[in-house]
Amino acid sequence: MVLKRTAVITGGSEGIGLATAFAFMQEGCRVAICARNQKRLRAAKERLARTGDVLAVRCDVGKSGEVKKFISTVKENFGKIDFLINNAGVLLVKEFARTSEEEWNSVLDTNLNGIFLVTKHALPIMQKNGVIVNVSSGAGKRGFAHLTAYCASKFAVIGLTESLADELKDRIKVYAVCPGGVNTKMYHSAWPGTNPHSLLQPEHIAAKILQLCLKQKARSGSAIEIYNIRDAVEYVKERWL
Numbered sequence: 063m064v065l066k067r068t069a070v071i072t073g074g075s076e077g078i079g080l081a082t083a084f085a086f087m088q089e090g091c092r093v094a095i096c097a098r099n100q101k102r103l104r105a106a107k108e109r110l111a112r113t114g115d116v117l118a119v120r121c122d123v124g125k126s127g128e129v130k131k132f133i134s135t136v137k138e139n140f141g142k143i144d145f146l147i148n149n150a151g152v153l154l155v156k157e158f159a160r161t162s163e164e165e166w167n168s169v170l171d172t173n174l175n176g177i178f179l180v181t182k183h184a185l186p187i188m189q190k191n192g193v194i195v196n197v198s199s200g201a202g203k204r205g206f207a208h209l210t211a212y213c214a215s216k217f218a219v220i221g222l223t224e225s226l227a228d229e230l231k232d233r234i235k236v237y238a239v240c241p242g243g244v245n246t247k248m249y250h251s252a253w254p255g256t257n258p259h260s261l262l263q264p265e266h267i268a269a270k271i272l273q274l275c276l277k278q279k280a281r282s283g284s285a286i287e288i289y290n291i292r293d294a295v296e297y298v299k300e301r302w303l
Contacts, residue, residue, distance in 0.1 A: 066115070068140045068238045069275075070094045070133075072123050072180055073150030075102040076245035078197065080145055081264035085272045087113040089111030091145070107183040123176030124168075132185040143188045144242050145275045148177040148227075149197045155252045157270045169217035173215035177222060190233050193275040196223050197267075198238040198285060207231045216240075220285045235282040241267050242289040268293055 069086040074095025083093045091116040097103045099273055100120050106264070117139050121132040136143065152172045177196055188194075201209055202216030208303035220238050227236035243249055245261040261284040269289055274280060 067091045067137070067144040068094065068142055069134055069145040069147065069148040070143050070180075070184060071149055072096050072121075072176065074118075075099060075106040077248065078241075078244060078264045078267045079149040080106050081268040082149065082271050083110055083116070085265070085268040086145065087116070089115070089272065089276065092140055093117070094119070094132075094140065096123070096132050097150070098122050105165055122172075123180055124171030127175075129179040129183055133180070133187070136184075137187050141187070143184050144192050144193070146181065146184050146194045147189065147197070148180055148194065149273060150176050151197060151248070153209075153248050153252055154211050155208050156211075157208055161211060163207065169211040170215050170218075172222070173212070174218045174222070177219060181226070185234075188234060192234045193278065194226070194236045195274055196232060196236070196238045196272050197271075198223070200240050200242045200287060200289065202238070202240055202285070202289065203239075220288065221287060225281045231282060235278055237280060237282065238285040239274070240285055240287045241268055242273045242287075262288065262291070 071083050071093065072078050075097035076082050077152055083095050086093050088111060091111065094117040094184060096119045097108060103118050103120055107116055119132045121128045121136050123129055150172055150247040152154045154169050181194060197217050198219040200218040202211045202220050205213045223236050223238040230236060241262060243261045245258040245263050250256060267288060280286060
């Protein structure tokens with residue numbers, strides 16, 4: 063019997079992570095998600111369970127012990143990982159001079175150290191020819207005022223992606239995606255009043271992630287910018303049109 067492919071998605075309780083979980087499940091994959099907020103995680107699991115096999119584990123990706131438990135639970139339930147989507151992220155909008163050491167460390171713990179920890183513990187059960195997608199940002203390509211900690215973390219994600227792709231080139235492909243503004247709670251908490259119709263939707267980013275994982279046309283190590291719908295929906299057009 064051929065086992066279904068397994069996708070692991072951090073920050074999977076809402077926004078890009080939840081949309082990506084649905085996208086993989088619609089392709090017949092089993093999905094494991096994690097998030098810090100237990101209430102949102104439970105709600106996401108209930109929605110996803112109507113579509114297929116889903117595992118949901120509360121986990122702060124910046125904490126090694128919790129990451130070990132999450133990946134161990136994935137191994138016990140699914141046995142392997144085919145696709146790893148490092149999506150969990152936090153945003154801090156604050157002038158650099160007023161940013162505390164605790165705030166700086168908090169952003170990097172989730173946005174960068176979380177990718178290190180999850181990937182480190184996931185690699186032993188990742189399948190050959192698997193794919194890792196790290197969610198960076200357009201702010202990982204260009205620095206912006208009042209986003210110093212966020213930009214620093216997202217620039218670093220691209221460097222990590224390029225280095226890991228070179229190191230794993232005979233086994234696993236590694237990509238970064240760099241979205242512009244996306245219609246998520248995180249975005250609106252920072253810039254309230256933004257017209258949601260002027261933003262990319264989480265499903266657009268999910269479509270690009272799915273394309274990278276299933277088609278693998280891009281060069282491993284690439285950081286792919288997604289600033290409009292045309293950048294995002296190539297796979298959707300290939301699949302359904």
